[in-house]
Amino acid sequence: MAPYRRITFLSFVIILILFYISSYTSGISRAYMKTVKEYFMFQESDVFDNLALVSTKTFDVDSFGAKGDGKKDDTKAFKNAWKEACSSKTAAVFHVAKNKKYLVAPIRFKGPCKASLTMQISGTVLASKQESKYKKDETHWLRVDEVENLVIEGGGVIDGNGDIWWSHSCKVDKKLPCKDAPTALTLYKCTSLTVNNLTIQNAQKMHVSFDHCENVQVSNIEVTAPEDSPNTDGIHVTHTQNITISDSVIGTGDDCISIVSGSKGVQAAGITCGPGHGISIGSLGSKNSEAHVSDVTVDGADITGTTNGVRIKTWRGGSGNASNIMFQNIIMKNVSNPIIIDQNYCDQDDACKEQDDAVEIINVTYQNISGTSADKEAVIFDCSKKHPCQGVVLKDINLTQVDDDDAKAICNNVELTYTKTVIPRCPKNIDQDQLAFEA
Numbered sequence: 001m002a003p004y005r006r007i008t009f010l011s012f013v014i015i016l017i018l019f020y021i022s023s024y025t026s027g028i029s030r031a032y033m034k035t036v037k038e039y040f041m042f043q044e045s046d047v048f049d050n051l052a053l054v055s056t057k058t059f060d061v062d063s064f065g066a067k068g069d070g071k072k073d074d075t076k077a078f079k080n081a082w083k084e085a086c087s088s089k090t091a092a093v094f095h096v097a098k099n100k101k102y103l104v105a106p107i108r109f110k111g112p113c114k115a116s117l118t119m120q121i122s123g124t125v126l127a128s129k130q131e132s133k134y135k136k137d138e139t140h141w142l143r144v145d146e147v148e149n150l151v152i153e154g155g156g157v158i159d160g161n162g163d164i165w166w167s168h169s170c171k172v173d174k175k176l177p178c179k180d181a182p183t184a185l186t187l188y189k190c191t192s193l194t195v196n197n198l199t200i201q202n203a204q205k206m207h208v209s210f211d212h213c214e215n216v217q218v219s220n221i222e223v224t225a226p227e228d229s230p231n232t233d234g235i236h237v238t239h240t241q242n243i244t245i246s247d248s249v250i251g252t253g254d255d256c257i258s259i260v261s262g263s264k265g266v267q268a269a270g271i272t273c274g275p276g277h278g279i280s281i282g283s284l285g286s287k288n289s290e291a292h293v294s295d296v297t298v299d300g301a302d303i304t305g306t307t308n309g310v311r312i313k314t315w316r317g318g319s320g321n322a323s324n325i326m327f328q329n330i331i332m333k334n335v336s337n338p339i340i341i342d343q344n345y346c347d348q349d350d351a352c353k354e355q356d357d358a359v360e361i362i363n364v365t366y367q368n369i370s371g372t373s374a375d376k377e378a379v380i381f382d383c384s385k386k387h388p389c390q391g392v393v394l395k396d397i398n399l400t401q402v403d404d405d406d407a408k409a410i411c412n413n414v415e416l417t418y419t420k421t422v423i424p425r426c427p428k429n430i431d432q433d434q435l436a437f438e439a
Contacts, residue, residue, distance in 0.1 A: 056118075059085040060095040061102065068100030070126060075105045086113035086147075096156060098122035105133040106140060106182065111147035111190075119144075121156035121198060127184070129164050134182060141182040141204065146189045153196045160184040160203035162229060171230035181205035181231070187213055196220055202229075207252065209236040212262075216243040222250075227275040229253035234276065237263045246270050255280045256306070261291035261320070271301040278308035278335070281325065283345050285318015285359040297326045302333070303371075309338035312364065313345040316384075317355035323362040332371030338399050339366055340380040341389055341414070358384035363391040370398040378407035378424055381414040388413040395419035 059081045062068065066077035085092040092115060096102060100123040109119075127141050134141075141160060144150065160182070170178035184203035187193060191214045199222045200207045207223045210216055223234040234250035237243060239262030247270040250256040256273035259266050259281045273279060279298055284291035291314070303309050310327040332338040341361055346352035361383065378399040383389040392414055398421060401407050411426035418425065 056091040056093055057085075057088050058093040058095050059088075060097065062097055066102055068097060068102050068123060070101035070103055070124075072103065073105060073128065074102045075107060075128075078102070078104055078107055082107075082109050085117055086111060088117075089114050091116045091118075093118045093120050096121045096123050096125060096154070098156070100124070101126050103128060104142075105130070106137055107142055108140070109142070109144045109147070111145055111150075113147055113150075116149035116151075117147065118151040118153065121152065121154040121158065124157040124159055126159045127161040127182075127204065129161050131164070137182075138180050139182055139205075140186050141184050143186040143188060144190060147193075148190070149192045150190055151194045151196070153194070153198065155197050157199045157201060158185055159201050160207070162202045162204040162225065162232070165204040166226075166229050166232075169230040172228075183207075183209045183236075185209070186211060187216075189213065191215055193217070198222075199224070201225060203232050203252075205231050206233040206236045206254075208234070209238065210240045210243060211238050213240045214242055216240065218243065218245040219247050221248045223248070223252060223256075224250075225252040227251075227253055233258045234273075236260070237266055239263065241265050243267070244269070248272070250276065252276045256303075258282075259293060259296060260284065261289075261293060263296070264292075264294050266293075266296045268298045269300045271298070272304075273301060274304035274306045274333075276306050278303055278306040278311055278337075279327075280308065280311045280313060281322055282311070282313035283315060283347065284313070284322060285315045285320065287315075288317040288319075288355075288357070291318055291320040291322075291359050293322045293325075295324050297328075298330065299326070299328050301330045303330065303335055303338075304333040305335070307336050308340055309335045310340075310366070310369075311337065312341045312361060314343050314359035314361070315345050316343075316352055317357050318359040319357055321360040321362055322364075323360075325364045326367070327365070327369065328367040330369045330371075332369065332373065332399065334372055334374050334402055336374045337380055338371065338373050338378050339369065339397075340382075341392075342380070342382050343384045343387070343389070344382055356386045358387040360387050361389040361392075364389070365393040365395065366397060367393075367395040369396070372402045373399050373407050374402055376401060376405075376408050377410050379409035379411075379426075381409075381411045381416075381426075383413040385413050388415060390415050391417075393417045393419060394422045394425075397422045399423060 064077040064080040066074040085094040165181045182204040183206040225232040232252040242265040244267040249272040409424040
C-alpha cells in the first residue's frame with residue numbers, strides 16, 4: 001500500500017500546485033473535483049473528498065469578440081465561447097459580463113458537454129428584433145440541448161424584446177393570421193439542472209420552458225412582461241420530472257406557471273404571482289390527445305390580480321388523467337376564479353362540440369386557501385358528466401368577494417369532501433351526479 005499512498009500524495013501535491021497557478025487566471029468551482037477524481041480513478045481516496053476548491057476554466061464571450069453594446073450582433077461570439085466551454089475537459093464557466101447588453105439572434109447551445117458547466121449571465125442578453133433571423137426556427141430564441149450538470153445563474157437579464165411579436169399576434173389583432181413565436185429560454189433534455197438568480201423579461205412568447213428535463217432546481221428568479229402581452233407564460237413545464245420552483249416572482253400576460261402533459265413530481269413553493277392567469281395545470285387533451293400529469297404540489301403562494309388562481313383545465317375529447325395534486329397555503333388577493341377545475345375548456349372562437357371522453361381529474365386537495373375573489377363565484381368545479389372529478393378535498397378554505405360580500409361555489413359533476421371550515425360551499429340542493437361528504 002505504501003507505493004499507492006505515495007502516488008496518491010504526489011498526485012494531490014501536483015493538483016494543489018496547478019490549482020494555485022490557475023486560480024490567478026480563472027474562477028474556482030467545486031465541480032472540478034469530480035473530474036479530477038474520475039481522471040485519477042481514486043474515488044475511494046479521502047484525499048480528494050477533502051479537496052473542496054479546485055480550478056475551472058472561464059470562457060468570456062468578450063474574449064471571443066463580443067462587444068456588448070446592444071447594437072452589434074454578438075451571436076457568433078456566443079456560439080464560439082459555448083463551443084469551447086462545452087468542449088472543456090475540466091469544469092467550465094461560460095461568462096456574460098456585467099453592465100453590458102449583448103444583442104443575439106437565435107442560438108442553440110448544444111450538448112452533451114465534457115464536464116460540468118456554468119452559464120454565468122451577469123449582464124443582459126437581448127433578443128434580436130429582426131424576424132428574418134428566426135426563419136430557421138420560429139419557436140426558439142435561446143435553447144440549451146442535452147446538457148448534464150448545468151448551472152445557469154449570475155444575476156443578469158434575459159430580455160426577449162417581445163413587443164414586435166406581441167403586436168403581430170392574432171390575440172391582439174384578430175385580423176392577423178395566428179402564427180408561432182419564440183420561447184425566450186428553452187431547456188431541452190437537460191438533467192441535474194439548476195437555474196438561479198436571474199431575470200427573464202419581455203419574452204416573445206413563453207419565458208422559460210423546461211422540456212423533457214429531469215432533476216431541476218429553479219429558485220430566486222424574476223419573470224416579468226406586460227399584463228396584456230399574449231401567451232407569455234412565465235415558467236412552462238412539459239414532459240419534465242422532479243422539478244422544484246421556489247422563491248420566485250412571476251408576473252406576465254399568461255400563466256405564471258403552466259404544467260402540461262408528461263410532467264411528474266412538480267413542486268412549487270414561495271411563489272409570488274401576478275399579473276397573469278395564475279398557476280395552471282393544463283391545458284390538457286387538446287385535439288383528442290392523451291395527457292398525463294401527476295404528483296404536483298403548490299405549497300405557499302401569493303396570487304394577486306390574476307384572471308385565475310389555481311386552475312386545472314382540460315379539453316373535451318381528451319384522455320388520460322391529472323392526479324395526486326395539492327394546492328395549499330395560498331393567499332388570493334382580488335383574483336377572478338381563485339379555485340377552478342374546467343373539464344370543458346375551449347380556447348377557440350367557434351364553440352367546442354360536446355364529447356364523451358375527457359381527461360380524468362383524480363385526487364385533488366385544496367388546503368389553507370384564503371383571500372378575496374374579484375368575482376361572485378370563487379370556487380368553480382365544471383367537470384365532465386361522463387368522467388366526474390373524483391376525490392376532490394376542500395380543507396380550511398375562506399374566500400370572500402373583494403367587497404366583503406359572500407362568495408359562491410359552482411359544482412357540477414364532482415365528488416367532494418369538506419374538512420373543517422370551507423367557505424364557500426356548493427349549494428345544498430346538489431344534483432344526483434354530485435356527492436359531498438363531511439370529514
